[in-house]
Amino acid sequence: MNSFSRSHWGVGGLALLIGLFLFVFLIVPVVKVVYVAFQDPNTGALTLINFVDFFNTSLFRESFLNSLYVAGMSVVLATIISIPLAYFTTRFNFGGSVLIQTLGIIPLIMPPFVGAVAMLLLFGENGSVNLLLEEWFDFKIPFMVGLNGVILVESIHYFPFILINLSAALSNIDRSMEESAQNLGASGIRLFRRIVFPLAMPGYIAGASLVFLKVFDDLGTPLLLNINNMLAPQAYLRISSIGISDPMGYVISVILVVFSLFSLWVSLLALKGKDYSTVQKGGGGLMKRDLRPWEKIGCYAVIILILMMVLSPHIGLALLSFGTVWSYSVLPDAYTFAHYTNVFRTATQYISNTLLYAGLAALIDVVLGTAIAYIVWRTGLVGRKWLDYIATGAIAVPGVVLGIGYLRTFVEFNVPIIDKPLSSWWVIIVIALAIRRLPYALRACMAALQQVSVMLEEAAENLGATKTRTVRRIVVPLMSGGILAGFIISFATASVELSATIMLVSAESDAPLAYGIYEFMQSAAGRGPGAALGIVAVLIVGIATYISHRVINRREKELAPGVAAAAEGV
Amino acid sequence: MTEIRAQAVGVAIEDLSLSFETTEVLKGVSLTIEPGEFFTFLGPSGSGKSTLLRAIAGFGPEPGGRILIGGEDVTHLPPWKRNVGMVFQSYALWPHMTVRKNVSFGLEERRIPAKDIHGRVEAALDLVDLRDYGERRPSQLSGGQQQRVALARTIVVEPRVLLLDEPLSNLDANLRIQMRRDILELQRKLKLTTIFVTHDQEEANTISDRIAVLNDGVIQQVGSPMELYDNPANRFVADFLGTANLIDGRVEKGQGKISFQADDGTLIPLNGNGVEPGPGTAMFRPQDLTIREPGAASEGAAVFSGQVQHREFLGSIIRYAVRVGENVILVDDSHQAGRPVFDVGDDVALSLAVDQVRILAG
Numbered sequence: 001m002n003s004f005s006r007s008h009w010g011v012g013g014l015a016l017l018i019g020l021f022l023f024v025f026l027i028v029p030v031v032k033v034v035y036v037a038f039q040d041p042n043t044g045a046l047t048l049i050n051f052v053d054f055f056n057t058s059l060f061r062e063s064f065l066n067s068l069y070v071a072g073m074s075v076v077l078a079t080i081i082s083i084p085l086a087y088f089t090t091r092f093n094f095g096g097s098v099l100i101q102t103l104g105i106i107p108l109i110m111p112p113f114v115g116a117v118a119m120l121l122l123f124g125e126n127g128s129v130n131l132l133l134e135e136w137f138d139f140k141i142p143f144m145v146g147l148n149g150v151i152l153v154e155s156i157h158y159f160p161f162i163l164i165n166l167s168a169a170l171s172n173i174d175r176s177m178e179e180s181a182q183n184l185g186a187s188g189i190r191l192f193r194r195i196v197f198p199l200a201m202p203g204y205i206a207g208a209s210l211v212f213l214k215v216f217d218d219l220g221t222p223l224l225l226n227i228n229n230m231l232a233p234q235a236y237l238r239i240s241s242i243g244i245s246d247p248m249g250y251v252i253s254v255i256l257v258v259f260s261l262f263s264l265w266v267s268l269l270a271l272k273g274k275d276y277s278t279v280q281k282g283g284g285g286l287m288k289r290d291l292r293p294w295e296k297i298g299c300y301a302v303i304i305l306i307l308m309m310v311l312s313p314h315i316g317l318a319l320l321s322f323g324t325v326w327s328y329s330v331l332p333d334a335y336t337f338a339h340y341t342n343v344f345r346t347a348t349q350y351i352s353n354t355l356l357y358a359g360l361a362a363l364i365d366v367v368l369g370t371a372i373a374y375i376v377w378r379t380g381l382v383g384r385k386w387l388d389y390i391a392t393g394a395i396a397v398p399g400v401v402l403g404i405g406y407l408r409t410f411v412e413f414n415v416p417i418i419d420k421p422l423s424s425w426w427v428i429i430v431i432a433l434a435i436r437r438l439p440y441a442l443r444a445c446m447a448a449l450q451q452v453s454v455m456l457e458e459a460a461e462n463l464g465a466t467k468t469r470t471v472r473r474i475v476v477p478l479m480s481g482g483i484l485a486g487f488i489i490s491f492a493t494a495s496v497e498l499s500a501t502i503m504l505v506s507a508e509s510d511a512p513l514a515y516g517i518y519e520f521m522q523s524a525a526g527r528g529p530g531a532a533l534g535i536v537a538v539l540i541v542g543i544a545t546y547i548s549h550r551v552i553n554r555r556e557k558e559l560a561p562g563v564a565a566a567a568e569g570v
Numbered sequence: 571m572t573e574i575r576a577q578a579v580g581v582a583i584e585d586l587s588l589s590f591e592t593t594e595v596l597k598g599v600s601l602t603i604e605p606g607e608f609f610t611f612l613g614p615s616g617s618g619k620s621t622l623l624r625a626i627a628g629f630g631p632e633p634g635g636r637i638l639i640g641g642e643d644v645t646h647l648p649p650w651k652r653n654v655g656m657v658f659q660s661y662a663l664w665p666h667m668t669v670r671k672n673v674s675f676g677l678e679e680r681r682i683p684a685k686d687i688h689g690r691v692e693a694a695l696d697l698v699d700l701r702d703y704g705e706r707r708p709s710q711l712s713g714g715q716q717q718r719v720a721l722a723r724t725i726v727v728e729p730r731v732l733l734l735d736e737p738l739s740n741l742d743a744n745l746r747i748q749m750r751r752d753i754l755e756l757q758r759k760l761k762l763t764t765i766f767v768t769h770d771q772e773e774a775n776t777i778s779d780r781i782a783v784l785n786d787g788v789i790q791q792v793g794s795p796m797e798l799y800d801n802p803a804n805r806f807v808a809d810f811l812g813t814a815n816l817i818d819g820r821v822e823k824g825q826g827k828i829s830f831q832a833d834d835g836t837l838i839p840l841n842g843n844g845v846e847p848g849p850g851t852a853m854f855r856p857q858d859l860t861i862r863e864p865g866a867a868s869e870g871a872a873v874f875s876g877q878v879q880h881r882e883f884l885g886s887i888i889r890y891a892v893r894v895g896e897n898v899i900l901v902d903d904s905h906q907a908g909r910p911v912f913d914v915g916d917d918v919a920l921s922l923a924v925d926q927v928r929i930l931a932g
Contacts, residue, residue, distance in 0.1 A: 176662035179629055182649040183656045184676030184727060194675070198666045 010468070015375050015387060018368060022390050026435050029405025030257065030397055036408060037250035050247040059229065060248070064255065067231040070150050071216040075162075075208050077155035081309075082163040082207075084302050090170040092295075093288050096303055103303070104160040107310055109541045111496040111514070112157040113220030114534040115313025117521050119153050120144055120225065121326055122316045128330040149225045154215045156310055161214070162207035169203025170196075205270035209263040216259055217398035219499035220514070224521055231256060235400045236502065244407055253401040260396040314538065320531035327524075339528035343536070347529070349509055350516035351536060354495045357426070357512050361433035362490035365441035366483050368434075373445040373479075374471065378457075388442070395439040402432055403503025424506035432504055433494040440493065441486035448482020449475070481552045488548035492541040513537045572689035574697060576762040578605035579640030579730045581626065586635035588618075588625055595621045596633065597787040603765065603780075608757055610766045612774040613784035614810070622784070623733050623767045627656045639730055650679075655729030659736045661720040663708035669695070669719050670704035676727035694726035697756065714745045721753070725760065732757070732764040738773060750777050771811050775799070783807050804930055808853045815856065815899050820849045821929055830929065834896035838872050839924055851930040856902040858926040861890055861912065864919045871921035874899070878916045892920060 040047045054060045085104075089097045122128050123143035130140040143152055173196065181195045219232040228237060235252040242248075291299060321339055323332025372387045410422035422428055452475060460470045476483070498514040505511045511519070513533060520530030581603040588596040595618045603609045611619035624630045626637055628649035637645045644652050663672055673694055677687045695701050698718035708716055717737060724732065734753070738746045754777050757764045768774050774781050775795040783790040783798065783806070791803040795811075802808035805816055819832035821840070828845060830838040830852045838852055864875055876894035887902045890912060901920055912918055 174660065174662065176658040176660050177664060179627075179649070180656065180658055180662040180723075181664075181675065181679075182629075183627055183652075183654070184723070185650045185653075185679035186675070187648065187650040190679070195664060199664070201666075 011375060011379050011381060014371055015381055015384065018371060018375075018387055019390075021368070022387070022435075025431050026390065026394055026397070026402075029402060029409045032409045033250050033253045033401055033405045034257070037247065037254045039247070041245065041247050050251045054248060054251045060234065060252075063229045063231050063234045063252075066147060066229055067216055070147050070154070070222075070230065071212045073147075073151045074154040074158065074215040075211050077151060078159035078162050078211050079204075079208065081155065081159045081306055082166055085163055085306065086166040086170055088299050088303070089167055091288060092299070093290050094296075094299060096300060099303060099307070100163075103307055103310055104163050105545070106314070107157045107160055109492070109545055110157075110313060110317075110534075110538045111220065111498065112153050112218065112313075113224045113498055113514075114496065114517055114537060115157075115317055116149070116153050116221050116224040117527060118313050118316025118320050118531065118534075120149065121320060122312055123152065124149075126328050131328070131330050144225070147227065150222050150227055150230070153221050153225070153313070154218065155211075156313065158211045158214050161210045162204065165203045165207030165210075166200060169200040172203075173199045202270045206267040209267035209270070213260050213263040213396070216263070217256055217400070217499070219398075219400050219502065220518070223502075224518065232398065232400050232499065235404065236499075239404055239407070239503065244404075244411070249404055253398075253404055256398045256401055257396065260398060264396045317531050317534050317538070320527060321535045323528065339532040342529045343532045347516055347520075347533060350511060350513045350533065351540075353426075353511060354513040354537075354540070357430050357433055358491045358495035360430045361437060361494045362441070362487045364430070364434040365438050365490040366445065366487045368438060369441040369445035369486050370449075370476065370479065370483055372442055373449040374475065377446070377449050378454075378475075388446075391442050392439045394435050397436075399432075399436060399497065399499025399501075400503065402436065403500040406432060406500075406504060423504070426510040429501055429504050429510070429512070432500040433497055434490075436497060436500055437490040437494050441490045444482050444486030444489060445479065448479040448485075451482070452478045485548055485552050488544050492544045495540055495544075496537050513540075572686070572693045574690065574693050574725055574728060574760060576725070576728050576760045577640075577730060578761050578763055580605045580607075581731055581763065581765070582636075582638040583622075583626075584636040584638070586622070586625065586633050586637065588621060588631060588633040590631060595787050596625070598635070599784075599787070599789055600635075601782055601789065601792065603763060605763055606761045608754065608764045608766065608777060608779045610768060610774045610778040610781045611784055612768060612771060612781050612810070614769055616786075617784040618787040619767045619769075619784045620735055623656075623735055623765060626731070626765065627654050627733055628652050653727070653729055654731045654733055655724035655727060656733040657717075657720045657724050657735065657737050659739060661708075661716045661740075663716055663719055663723075665708055667707075668704065669700065669706050669708065669711070672708065672719060673704075673723045673726055676723065680727060690726055694722040697725065697759075698722045698752075713741050714749060717741065717749060718752075721756070725756070725762070730763070732762045734764065734766045736767055736769070738768070738770075746773075753777070775811075783810060785810075801928060802853065802930065805851055805853075808928075808930065813856055813900060814853050815859075815897075816930075817852045817897050817899075818849075819852060821845055821847050823847045830927070832895065832897065836874065836895045836897065838922065838927060840927060840929070841924055845929050853928045853930050854922060854926050856889060856900040857887075859899065859901040859920050859922050861892070861901045861903050862919045862921065864917050872924050874920045874922070876918055876920060878912050878914050878918055881912070881914060890918075892918060894920065 037050055038046050038048070040049060085100050088094050089100050120127065124130070125140070125142070125145065127144070129143070134140055142148055177195055177199065178191065181191050186194060217232060219236055222228070222230045222233045223236070227233065231252050235249045235256070238246045238249040238252070319332055320326060322335045322337070324334040324336050324338075326332035368391070372391055375381055375384050376388050406428055407423050410428060411424075413422040414420070415422050415425050415427075418425065456478065457470050457474055460474045461467070465473060495512070496514050498518060501512055501515055502518065505515050513536070517530050517533050517537065520526035520533060581601075583599055583601040583603075586596055586599045587594070599618075599622060611622055613619040621630060625633050626639075628644070628647060633645065635645070636643055639652070639654065664675075667675070670691055673691045674687050677690060682690070691704070692701070695704060698721055700715060700718055700722065703711065703715065703719075708719065711719065717740075720737070737753070738749055741749055750773060766774075766777060778795055780792060780794055781798055782792045785806050791798055791807045793801075798807060799811050802811065802814075808814040808816060817830075817832050817836070817838075819830055819836075822829055822831050828840045828847075830840055830850075832838065832852070860871075874894045876892040876899065878890050879893050879898060880891040882889045883905070886905060888905050888911065890901045890903065892899050892901055899920060
């Protein structure tokens with residue numbers, strides 16, 4: 001570990017290269033955005049005038065409050081959806097647990113903006129549900145009116161973050177925590193309030209702040225629902241309509257970054273020093289009990305209701321993609337394949353661009369992720385943690401902000417041979433996607449490396465393998481499941497990214513799927529083909545997710561005995 | 571200063587049965603534990619000892635039979651109404667509360683006025699020597715300190731019975747010995763009826779007034795540590811408490827003499843009264859034998875000749891495995907520097923103090 005061999009300098013050089021990449025494509029653009037926000041547009045001097053202007057404009061004040069309101073309410077609604085699901089799986093011997101796990105994945109394979117228009121047709125003012133309600137009971141529910149629509153779509157999409165964290169927190173509470181409280185006289189609500197609830201709290205906060213961050217930063221959903229009085233859409237509209245020199249876009253960017261950092265900080269704070277995972281050997285989980293028949297019926301009813309809600313964007317999108325005309329009716333008038341043939345005749349470049357961009361971005365991510373994970377966990381390099389912090393910090397940079405930063409920073413760099421500014425070359429989209437998805441891939445790689453026992457490496461070195469050869473022959477093969485998982489996560493989420501892409505697409509021919517869907521959905525006539533394109537996107541993400549599940553499961557089974565035994569020895 | 575007081579009450583268990591799904595874990599257990607007694611459930615893992623303890627605290631499936639604490643039938647009371655204090659194997663300290671909050675929890679649940687709580691918490695922390703640790707979090711304490719917090723948290727509510735579920739198993743060897751002395755001292759001071767669960771016979775022997783040995787959900791024998799060791803009721807108890815030579819055969823009576831005829835023909839004269847003829851198992855401990863050069867005679871002892879098969883040096887003793895007929899008999903020879911040592915293969919004579927031989931039925 002501490003031998004100053006050639007490979008040591010090699011590692012240093014590698015770390016430097018990664019640091020440089022992150023500096024140029026993450027730190028510089030963000031700093032640039034912040035700097036411009038504090039710059040007087042006319043004189044260039046540092047000033048707070050832009051912020052004063054921002055808060056003096058009623059539209060911006062309203063947008064700011066709307067963004068806070070939508071993010072907050074989405075957390076509330078997502079919590080309401082998650083609590084019963086988490087509760088059923090952790091407290092009862094419940095056969096529907098598999099169903100609940102599936103529920104936790106389905107929303108993630110479709111980005112919220114893709115389903116937004118379909119949700120409008122199902123739940124909107126004149127959507128299927130309200131038409132039926134009016135016919136039967138003579139009233140309507142304003143599911144999708146104004147900000148409600150954004151809240152509904154976002155919380156249906158993002159609730160799994162809370163569900164997963166809350167379930168994990170609950171199932172990590174050891175039974176003896178509860179039993180010792182009962183032994184000392186606590187029961188019922190008091191037991192829940194004093195023991196179970198506080199122990200599960202950090203996990204919940206972590207999930208909830210992530211949902212807040214995601215919703216606060218989301219551009220696609222409000223844009224597709226035509227809600228413009230929120231922060232992210234305002235930033236986009238200012239830059240795309242007034243121009244890159246308009247300071248308001250930058251001020252909004254700063255606010256988005258500040259709130260993102262804040263919610264990230266809250267989630268870190270919630271988890272810090274509170275590793276409440278208290279499961280002991282032979283213990284495990286809270287007390288579970290069997291359900292009485294009527295309780296079982298109730299459970300299934302709640303789950304099916306949530307399942308229908310969660311599936312409604314998918315169902316709506318499918319109907320839209322096959323429907324001829326769907327307006328003021330419960331279902332489309334007739335069905336056709338025309339939208340798909342239309343899309344495959346005219347819009348294949350969206351699909352091929354997406355595969356190329358997301359594939360390249362995911363490749364960059366796993367290479368960086370593996371390298372950073374190795375540098376952080378296996379070398380004593382000074383400042384190595386900072387690579388991790390900076391790469392992870394990308395999660396707090398909203399796509400809009402990164403997009404604006406790239407536009408502003410790289411417009412001055414001319415790419416030699418093709419003679420275009422870097423900011424309008426398609427490669428910049430790949431880099432933006434790679435930076436945006438790096439935190440996900442990095443987590444996957446880190447987790448994979450942590451499961452590889454140092455002893456396995458030491459055994460290889462003991463038998464004569466150099467550091468470099470050990471990495472190649474032992475570490476990377478053992479990590480491959482995690483690396484693949486990282487690749488798929490990056491690929492799947494990058495292939496439907498909209499907020500950074502929408503700012504960076506300079507020509508229709510360079511545009512990926514997400515942009516294509518957005519373009520189509522702008523007009524009523526384009527909704528059919530847009531939905532067909534959306535279904536293609538869902539299929540790409542769904543298939544990728546499925547393959548990664550299969551491959552990871554198989555690899556885990558193959559590797560399990562050796563790796564587990566080695567890990568136990570540590 | 572407030573004091574922690576305890577009422578000493580007895581515990582009676584009457585024909586207790588308990589099953590997990592279809593697996594019967596306790597099969598008609600009956601026991602009486604005296605007020606103020608330090609009582610131990612001893613048994614291998616899976617014997618039902620922890621299940622029995624948890625049943626007394628009210629955890630686990632509903633049992634059949636009855637559990638009485640201080641004469642009150644608690645069989646169908648929920649855990650929070652039983653007022654029995656349990657110290658969990660994992661300690662189960664709540665990580666989100668300070669030591670003080672952990673200790674005051676039970677008092678708060680009992681709606682004790684806040685002004686009294688403070689004094690009692692201090693007294694409890696004092697008892698376990700953790701006065702200055704009130705504001706710490708459990709994660710900031712060592713294993714031994716966590717254990718003492720768990721004890722304080724339990725005794726502060728002045729439970730009728732103290733239940734300890736393998737409380738020493740997570741501590742290292744030295745600390746374990748210290749803690750078991752501390753626990754015993756605390757129990758003597760409070761005169762608190764205490765039930766202790768362990769699989770470690772040494773732990774059970776050193777700490778208990780009486781032990782119930784459990785195996786397979788059935789109580790094998792109840793008695794003081796020495797009674798169990800000297801007069802085990804069956805093979806299981808003989809083997810589980812210490813090392814035992816167990817030789818199958820039958821007791822025979824003839825010409826006013828009584829003797830044990832092993833299945834391989836070896837004859838052991840007996841002088842015991844009340845031994846009935848019939849099949850049985852002769853039991854004697856390795857230290858009941860002495861090992862010599864062949865040919866040496868000895869008074870009041872049965873002599874066997876055999877051959878050393880194996881030798882283990884254990885420090886204060888050397889343990890030989892000697893083949894006698896078809897049996898292998900373990901013999902302990904106390905060790906001092908310079909004393910002769912037999913080698914594997916040596917022919918030896920063993921003499922057995924016959925008054926130490928016990929005949930176990932069946």
